[in-house]
Amino acid sequence: MPIFSKLISKIMGIEEIQRQSIISFGGQIVLTIIGFLSTIYFARTVGASVLGAYFLFMAYHNIIGMVTDGGIGGAAIKRISEGEEQNEYFSAALVLRLFVTLSILILIIELRDYFVDLDNAGIFLWLLAALALSMLKGPLYSGIAGCGKMGIHATGNYIGDISRILFQIMAIFLGYELAGLAGGFVVGIIVSITIALRFFDLHVTLFEWRHIKNLSTFSFWLFLTSSGILVYSYADRIMIGYYLENADVGIYQIAVQFAALASFSTIALRSTLWPKISRWGKEQKIGLIEKSLSKAINFSLTLAIPVMIGGILVGDKLLYGLYGPEFSEGYITLVLILIAQIMNVFQYLFNTYLGALDFQKMSFKATTIGAIGNVILNILLIPVIGIDGAALATLITLALNSILLKKYLSNIISIDIEYPSVINILIASGCMAVFLILYRLLGSTSSTSLIIVPVILGAIIYFFILIRIDANIKKELKEIAIQTHLPWPKWL
Structure with missing residues (x-):
């Protein structure tokens, strides 16, 4: 395969951070396009109600997954990226993750009656399978990220996501609908694990109590901060499902996914920057950190601003034409979420830099205030103005969170836009x-x-x-x- 080898040689000739950013950003573009087209197919084939049930499945998985991770993954990336005792920190993180996940799985099985919607739909076991597989995937990808192999980290995740989508398309075509969507999600995790094992260099070894302690100290604040972020991401969907119908969840999530086009460059940057910022922080290279933040903000706004403006101008036509008439009801929601994506650029990057620089406590304070405000506003607004209320709550609290995070981060480094x-x-x-x-x-x-x-x-x-x-x-x-x-x- 001389052409393939030549292409790889060219890519490896690019400077490391720039190369990893290209891989991450390029993969994000491909995944976004595939995900965008597949969601259109799902919406037109199974409708808003089935999609809404799947989105609730995803919300439960990610919230429970946050608890099983407990901040351990981010803590492992932080400690491993510092370059000292990498195998020991990986092993400690793996044991912690296995213990916590198994405990949570036992609890969920005991509380199975409370997941009646998922159980009746036949996807409760898929949820257990996805959570069980996360015991392995989480530590593997934390180790890869901690070692700075962000190209492999991004590629493995992207291939896993693409495999998930392809499987879901086939399952929907064969008529499996909701079970096919959930099963495809599990298939994607398995593919990602397979790729990670091929390129994983760390190994399990004996570790000491201090390794557990060092991970736990960092993971505690990271866990609390991640909890707040997940409130932004999924509490609105769960509350919409509680107050309204599954179809409303589907319409809302389609608007959110459509608006996410504005921020995928920010997400691609985060996975590349985190280990680098962590290393620069330890080496006190403040100038590099400040310069990277300035460029990251500029790079993110390059996409976020035009997508917001374009979505406001033609979003109603796109929702109707691409997804179907019932999804056009989410236009006002789309407009509000698009505006919120501008706030999300700053919130996301400021959170990333505070975490990578080991200031999780500050990030937690700001995120907690925003998360509590988000829940309160959702409770007040969703029963009154429906899914538009959830979008408005997200916009207000993201703006508040961005302001607080900027205040904390500006006390550590200069923020130059x-x-x-x-x-x-x-x-x-x-x-x-x-x-x-x-x-x-x-x-x-x-x-x-x-x-x-x-x-x-x-x-x-x-x-x-x-x-x-x-x-x-x-x-x-x-x-x-x-x-x-x-x-x-x-x-x-």
Whole structure:
């Protein structure tokens, strides 16, 4: 396979952090596209009610998974990334995770009657299987991330996610619906574990009580912080399911997934930056940390702002045309969540940097305030204005959390936002917006193809103008093209 070998050689020739960011970002793009198209298929095939039940399954899995992890995974990444006694910290984390997960699984089985919706749907056992497999996947990927192998970390997760989606598509085609969606989720975990085992270098060894203590000290605050973040992510879905119907959960989650297009670059950056920031913090390389944060904010807003503006202008047509008439009811929810994604850029990055720099207590304080506010607002707003209330609660509390996190992080490092680049992003987004508005006024949007075409053209207009007016972004993209021996247009 000379072509494949040549491609790998080119990729490995790129500087480490840039290479890992490209792999992570590229994988996120592929996964987002596949996930986007598959969700359209699921929505049109099984409808909002079945999707809503699956989204509740996911919410239960991730919340229980947060408890079984207990912050151990993040603590293991932190300690292993410091480069000392890596095998011992991995082994301690593995034993802790096995003990906690087995204890939780026994408890869940005893409380099976409280999961009546999942049990009646026939997917309770799938939930147990997914949680059991996490006992192995969690420590494996923590070890890989701690060793700085973020390309493998990202690739393994992406391939697992793609395998999940492909299996789900086949299962839905064969008529398995909800059980097929849950079963595909378990298949994806198995594939991810298989890939991790192939590239895993650490090994199980004897460890001491101090290793457990060091992990527990860090994981305690990380666990509490993660709990707050998961409240943002899943409490609204569970409350919608309680107050409203499964179909409302499906409509809400589709709007959330659609809006997530605005923040996937931020998520891709986090997995790459965390171990590097941790190492730089230990070595007191504050300048590198501050520079990386500035670039991360700029890189994230490059996508978040135009997606927000485009979603506000044509989101109603896209929801109707892509997912079906019942999902167009989530347009106002989509608008609110898109605005919230701008807040999420700052919240996500500030949380990442505080955690990687070992200031979990500060992150916990801010996240706790936001999480409590989120629950209270959901309780007050969902019964009154439905799923729009859940979106509004998310927007308000993410804004509050971002402000508090910025206050804490600014006491540790300088936060420098590249305002000239932000202005250029707004200018390019404004040009795109003018095009989309004119198209809606003068053109037809009666079919899916007639609304997707202007979206694609709008994206081209945005990136072309941005590259022309922002020298820094142009320079970075050109450097990547040169290092990978890709052609760079002379007219740019």
